[in-house]
Amino acid sequence: MPNTMPSTMxxxxxxxxxxxxxxxxxxxxxxRAHAVENVSFTVSPGEIVCxxxxxxxxxxxxxxxxxxxxxxxxxxTSGEILLEGENILAADESRLxxxxxTRMSMIFQEPMTALNPVMTCGLQxxxxxxxxxxxxxxERKAKIIAIxxxxxxxxxxxxxxxxxxxxxxxxxxxxxxxxxxxxxPVLLIADEPTTALDVTTQAEILKLIAELQxxxxxxxxxxxxxxxxxxxxxxxxxxxxxxxxxxVGPTEKILSRPEHSxxxxxxxxxxxxxxxxxxxxxxxxxxxxxxxxxxxxxxxxFFQKARVVKAAVDVDLDIRKGETLGIxxxxxxxxxxxxxxxxxxxxxxxxxxxxGDTEIATMSARKLRPxxxxxxxxxxxxxxSMNPRITVGDSIIEGxxxxxxxxxxxxxxxxxxxxxxxxxxxxxxxxxxxxxxxxxxxxxxxxxxxxxPELLIADExxxxxxxxxxxxxxxxxxxxxxxxxxxxxxxxxxLRVAAQICDYVAVMSKGRIVEYGSAEQVFGAPxxxxxxxLFSAAPGxxxxxxxxxx
Amino acid sequence: MxxxxxxxxxxxxxxxxxxxxxxxxxxxxxxxxxxxIIAGDNxxxxxxxxxxxxxxxxxxxxxxxxxxxxxxxxxxxxxxxxFKKTVAELIAQRVEPxxxxxxxxxxxxxxxxxxxxxxAAYRHGSLLDRFVMGFSVLGFSVPVFVIGYVLIYIFAIxxxxxxxxxxxxxxxxxxxxxxxxxxxxVTLAVIYVALIARITRxxxxxxxxxxxxxxxxxKGLTNRVVLMRHALRNAAVPILxxxxxxxxxxxxxxxxxxxxxxxxGLGRLTVEAVLSRDFPTIQAVIxxxxxxxxxxxxxxxxxxxxxxPRIRY
Numbered sequence: 001m002p003n004t005m006p007s008t009m010x011x012x013x014x015x016x017x018x019x020x021x022x023x024x025x026x027x028x029x030x031x032r033a034h035a036v037e038n039v040s041f042t043v044s045p046g047e048i049v050c051x052x053x054x055x056x057x058x059x060x061x062x063x064x065x066x067x068x069x070x071x072x073x074x075x076x077t078s079g080e081i082l083l084e085g086e087n088i089l090a091a092d093e094s095r096l097x098x099x100x101x102t103r104m105s106m107i108f109q110e111p112m113t114a115l116n117p118v119m120t121c122g123l124q125x126x127x128x129x130x131x132x133x134x135x136x137x138x139e140r141k142a143k144i145i146a147i148x149x150x151x152x153x154x155x156x157x158x159x160x161x162x163x164x165x166x167x168x169x170x171x172x173x174x175x176x177x178x179x180x181x182x183x184x185p186v187l188l189i190a191d192e193p194t195t196a197l198d199v200t201t202q203a204e205i206l207k208l209i210a211e212l213q214x215x216x217x218x219x220x221x222x223x224x225x226x227x228x229x230x231x232x233x234x235x236x237x238x239x240x241x242x243x244x245x246x247x248v249g250p251t252e253k254i255l256s257r258p259e260h261s262x263x264x265x266x267x268x269x270x271x272x273x274x275x276x277x278x279x280x281x282x283x284x285x286x287x288x289x290x291x292x293x294x295x296x297x298x299x300x301x302f303f304q305k306a307r308v309v310k311a312a313v314d315v316d317l318d319i320r321k322g323e324t325l326g327i328x329x330x331x332x333x334x335x336x337x338x339x340x341x342x343x344x345x346x347x348x349x350x351x352x353x354x355x356g357d358t359e360i361a362t363m364s365a366r367k368l369r370p371x372x373x374x375x376x377x378x379x380x381x382x383x384x385s386m387n388p389r390i391t392v393g394d395s396i397i398e399g400x401x402x403x404x405x406x407x408x409x410x411x412x413x414x415x416x417x418x419x420x421x422x423x424x425x426x427x428x429x430x431x432x433x434x435x436x437x438x439x440x441x442x443x444x445x446x447x448x449x450x451x452x453p454e455l456l457i458a459d460e461x462x463x464x465x466x467x468x469x470x471x472x473x474x475x476x477x478x479x480x481x482x483x484x485x486x487x488x489x490x491x492x493x494x495l496r497v498a499a500q501i502c503d504y505v506a507v508m509s510k511g512r513i514v515e516y517g518s519a520e521q522v523f524g525a526p527x528x529x530x531x532x533x534l535f536s537a538a539p540g541x542x543x544x545x546x547x548x549x550x
Numbered sequence: 551m552x553x554x555x556x557x558x559x560x561x562x563x564x565x566x567x568x569x570x571x572x573x574x575x576x577x578x579x580x581x582x583x584x585x586x587i588i589a590g591d592n593x594x595x596x597x598x599x600x601x602x603x604x605x606x607x608x609x610x611x612x613x614x615x616x617x618x619x620x621x622x623x624x625x626x627x628x629x630x631x632x633f634k635k636t637v638a639e640l641i642a643q644r645v646e647p648x649x650x651x652x653x654x655x656x657x658x659x660x661x662x663x664x665x666x667x668x669x670a671a672y673r674h675g676s677l678l679d680r681f682v683m684g685f686s687v688l689g690f691s692v693p694v695f696v697i698g699y700v701l702i703y704i705f706a707i708x709x710x711x712x713x714x715x716x717x718x719x720x721x722x723x724x725x726x727x728x729x730x731x732x733x734x735x736v737t738l739a740v741i742y743v744a745l746i747a748r749i750t751r752x753x754x755x756x757x758x759x760x761x762x763x764x765x766x767x768x769k770g771l772t773n774r775v776v777l778m779r780h781a782l783r784n785a786a787v788p789i790l791x792x793x794x795x796x797x798x799x800x801x802x803x804x805x806x807x808x809x810x811x812x813x814x815g816l817g818r819l820t821v822e823a824v825l826s827r828d829f830p831t832i833q834a835v836i837x838x839x840x841x842x843x844x845x846x847x848x849x850x851x852x853x854x855x856x857x858x859p860r861i862r863y
C-alpha cells in the first residue's frame with residue numbers, strides 16, 4: 001500500500017535491501033545445521049547484485065526468506081532483513097502480503113511452471129492489481145496492457161487473453177516480469193530467471209531486466225550459478241558456499257581478481273568459449289555415419305488434417321574412432337531426436353544410420369538387439385536416469401549380463417569401471433540416493449561403458465551439474481575417450497562446454513544442420529547467420545574467465 | 551471437439567453389441583427356467599412347456615437372439631414375463647426414484663467431500679486432516695446396508711424426524727419426496743464422500759507443491775484465494791474422473807439402498823427381475839445402464855475442457 005510506505009524511502013542512498021547477519025536453520029537431520037549462516041549484504045536502488053553459488057549454497061533460501069515464502073521446515077534464527085528500513089523478519093503474514101508485489105517482487109526459474117496453467121495471463125496479472133490497488137476494471141486492464149507493452153510482448157491484447165501454454169518460454173518469463181513489475185516495486189528478486197531458457201532468449205530477457213531496472217531505479221537481487229550471466233548483468237557479486245558468504249565485491253574485481261580460494265576455483269571451472277586446440281582429424285575408422293537421417297512426427301485425426309512435425313531433416317553426420325562430435329542447438333532444434341534415432345530409441349522415418357558397416361535405421365527389433373550394445377547413452381538428469389530401487393552395481397551389470405556375461409565377470413568389470421570413473425569399487429552395493437549428482441553421473445558413465453560400446457552418446461550429460469562438478473565430469477569423459485579410443489557424440493546447448501570437448505561441431509536449428517565443421521572453424525569463424533546469432537547471444541562472451549591457482 | 555464427440559458416440563455401438571450378446575447368453579446359459587417359475591410349484595410339465603412356447607423360449611437360442619435384437623433395433627424391448635407390461639413402461643415407472651436418489655447422493659457427496667478434501671490438504675497433518683482421513687477409511691469399510699439401518703434406527707425410529715421407508719413422487723408432494731430422500735441419499739453418499747474427499751485431498755496436496763502456487767503467494771494473495779482460485783481448479787481433473795467412476799458405481803449402490811428404504815426404483819427392479827429370471831427386463835436394464843455409463847464418461851471427458859484449457863479434443 002503506497003500510503004504505508006516508510007519515510008526512509010525518500011533517501012536515494014539508503015539501500016532498498018539490507019540483509020544483516022542472517023541465519024536460517026535447517027531441520028534436524030540435514031547435512032548441516034544452517035541453510036544460511038551469518039550472511040550480510042545490501043542492494044542499493046538501481047543496483048543489480050548477483051548471488052552466485054553452486055547447488056545447496058543457500059542462495060535460493062535467502063531469496064525466499066526475503067519474500068517470506070520459506071518452507072515451514074526452515075526457520076530464520078537470527079539477523080535482520082531490512083526492506084527500506086522495515087524489518088521483514090518481524091513482519092506478520094498480512095503485512096508481508098501487503099509488501100509482496102508492491103515493494104518487493106520475485107520471478108522464478110521455470111517460466112513453464114511458474115504460471116497457473118488454467119488462468120489467462122491477463123487475469124493472473126489482474127489479480128495483483130485487484131489485491132493491491134483500488135483501480136476499477138477498465139483502469140486495471142489499461143495498466144496491464146501498458147506493462148505487457150513495456151516488457152515488449154507483441155500484441156498485448158492477444159497475450160492478455162492467452163493461456164500460458166499458448167506462449168513460448170521467453171514470453172512466459174516476460175509475463176512473470178510484467179506481473180512482478182506492474183506496481184513498480186523497489187526490489188526485484190530474480191531466482192535463476194534465465195536458466196531454463198535458450199541462449200538467445202536468455203540474452204533478450206537479461207537485456208529486458210537490465211533496461212527496466214535502470215529505468216525505474218529498481219534494486220535487483222539476481223540469483224544465478226552461471227558466471228557468464230554474472231559477467232553480463234551484475235554490478236556487484238556475492239559468492240556463497242555452504243550457506244556462508246565467502247566474498248562480496250564489484251563484478252569486475254570478483255571476476256578478474258578473486259581473493260577467496262573457492263571463488264578462484266569456481267571461476268577457473270568456467271569453460272572457455274574459445275575452443276581448445278585439439279589437433280587435426282585422425283585417420284580413425286568411421287564408427288557412425290548417418291545419411292539423410294530424418295524423423296517426422298504425424299498425429300492421426302479422424303476428420304481433421306493430421307499435424308506433421310519434422311523433428312529432424314536430412315541429417316548427415318560422421319564420427320570416427322577417438323573423436324568427439326558435438327551437436328549444439330537450442331531446445332526444439334532436433335539435437336536429442338537425432339541422438340535417439342542413432343541409438344534407435346525412436347525409429348527414424350527417413351534416411352540411414354550406419355554403425356560401422358551395419359545399417360541399423362530400418363533393422364527389425366529382433367535383428368537390432370545384438371547391435372544395441374554398440375551404442376550407449378548417458379542422459380541429462382542423473383537423478384532420474386537411475387532406477388532408485390536397485391543398487392548401482394546391479395544397474396551396471398544388468399546390461400552385460402543380458403548379453404551373456406556371467407555375474408562374477410560382470411561384477412569384476414563393474415569394479416574396474418568404478419575405478420575408471422574414480423569411485424570406490426566397494427560401493428557397488430549402495431543405492432543411487434547415497435551418491436551426489438556428480439557421482440551419479442559417473443555411475444551412469446560406468447554403466448554405459450560396461451557394455452563396451454563403440455559409440456558413447458552424451459545427451460546433455462553435464463547440463464544438470466554444478467560448474468565445478470561439470471568440469472570434473474568433462475575431464476573424465478575426455479580421458480575415457482582417449483584411453484578407450486572411443487567415438488563420442490556429445491549433445492549440448494552449452495556453447496562453452498561444446499568448445500572445450502568437441503573435435504567437430506554440428507549446429508542444429510529447426511531440425512536441420514546449419515553448420516558443420518571442426519570446432520576451431522565453427523567457433524572461430526562461423527559462416528551461418530544462425531550460428532553467429534547463437535554465439536553472440538552467449539552470456540559473458542566478451543569475458544575471458546581466468547584460470548587461478550586456488 | 552465435434553470430431554471427438556462423434557467418434558465417442560460411434561464407439562458406443564461395439565460396446566452395446568458386446569453387452570447385448572453377453573447378457574443374452576449369460577441369462578440362457580445359467581440354470582433357472584422362467585417358465586417353471588411362472589407356472590408355480592404345482593404345474594405339470596405340459597403346462598410349463600405351454601408357457602415356454604408362449605414366451606418364445608422353445609426356439610433355438612440364436613433365433614431368440616435375432617428376434618430380440620431385431621425388436622430392440624426398432625425400439626421395442628419386449629414384454630416383461632412377470633409384470634404383464636411392456637419393459638419400456640416398466641422402466642419408465644421405475645426411473646424416477648433411482649434418478650432422484652443418484653442426483654441427491656451426488657450433490658451431497660460433492661458438496662461435503664470437496665471442501666473437506668481441500669481443508670484436509672491445506673491443513674495436512676492436522677487433527678482435521680486426520681479426522682477426514684479416518685472418516686474415509688470408515689466410509690469405505692462399513693457396508694451400505696449397515697449405514698442404512700443405523701441411520702433408520704437413529705433418525706426414523708429413535709428421533710422420529712424422518713420416515714422409515716417409502717417413496718412419494720416428486721410431482722405429488724415435493725416436501726414428502728424430500729423427506730423420504732434424505733436418509734437414502736446420505737446412506738449412499740457416505741462411501742462417495744470418503745472416496746471424493748480422499749482424492750481431492752491428494753490432488754490438492756500435489757497442486758500445492760506446484761511452482762504457480764508459490765507465484766500466487768508471491769503476489770500477496772490470501773490463502774483462501776490461493777486455495778480456491780489457483781489450487782482447486784488445477785486439481786479438478788482427477789476429482790472429476792473419480793466422480794465419473796462414482797456415478798457408474800452408484801447403480802450397484804442403488805440396488806442395496808433401494809431395498810433397505812423400500813424405494814421402487816431401477817435397482818429393485820433389477821433384483822426382482824433377476825430373481826424371477828425375467829429375461830426381457832434384465833436385458834433392457836443392463837443395456838440402459840451401459841448406455842448411461844458410456845454417456846457419463848463422455849460428459850466427464852468433455853467437462854475436463856471446462857477446467858483445463860490445455861485439454862482439447
